[in-house]
Amino acid sequence: MMTELAPSSSRGMPVIVQICLVFVVLFVLFALFGEFLSGHEFRDTSLLKRLQPPLGAGGEAEYLLGTDQKGRDLLARLAIGARISLIVAVIGTLIGAVFGSALGILAAARRGWVETIIMAAVDVQASLPIIVIALFVLAIFGNDFLLFLALVGLFGWEVYARLMRGVTLSAKEHGYALAVRALGASPVRIYLRHILPNILNVLIVQFTINLPLIILLETALSFLGLGIQPPLTSLGQIMSEGRDRLLSAWWLTIFPGSLIFLVALSISLIGDWLRDHLDPTLRGVAER
Secondary structure, three states: HHHHHHHHHHHOOOOOHHHHHHHHHHHHHHHEEEEEEOOOOOOOOOOOHHOOOOOOOOOOOOOOOOOOOOOOHHHHHHHHHHHHHHHHHHHHHHHHHHHHHHHHHHHHHHOOHHHHHHHHHHHHHOOOOOOHHHHHHHHHHHHOOHHHHHHHHHHHHHHOOOHHHHHHHOOOOOOOHHHHOOOOOOOHHHHHHHHHHHHHHHHHHHHOOOOOHHHHHHHHHHHOOOOOOOOOOOHHHHHHHHHHOOOEEEEEEEEHHHHHHHHHHHHHHHHHHHHHOEEEEEEHHOOO
């Protein structure tokens, strides 16, 4: 009986992954529509309502999650902050995925000096911490949202390049690719119509792995004052504003910090499950 149940349970989605998936969906909905749960605009200030605690900690029903040092509603600011953090994470991850994957596939397709140059650039990028690059660029050009988005997009592109180069080199020697090449298909058609769909699962898994890292990177840079700047806000910036009042106004750091931790953990667990589910070798081991 136990041997019959094991394979079906391994093929299904684990409960913890289902919980993580539900939380990620709720986080996205909160980022998109959470501001409507508050009756205040996220930039509205009220000096008479400064540092109001959450409702369950002696606060007022008007401010469910309390207020910050300027009397701004924390619920509204968390919703907008989650939206900005989500936009930065998704777009930044997409930039790195597209840029790195394109270079990786190009390196595998052309080989020779093209591959040498691309892989040398990959090694240089891997040796330079992104925070050092961000400090240098932002100190010269100043802080701008689009520039910050581009810098975040640079994070992890070398991982995509290495990964896609490896799987492309393997895929181009498979029978289907050799057969299409023998039929006279153009290189562009071979790579876009035949090879890319067969290696897309690797890209999807890496995307889910890199996404929480981008969230944590944006949080770290914003916490240090290098990321999102007023009048915009992000979860990292909200935490930064409340770090000096961790004991007296704990809700200013606990709530955004908990959101960041839970969403990063949830996406990481979903990514691990996708990797095991989409990789046929790992799936075979799990089923045995």
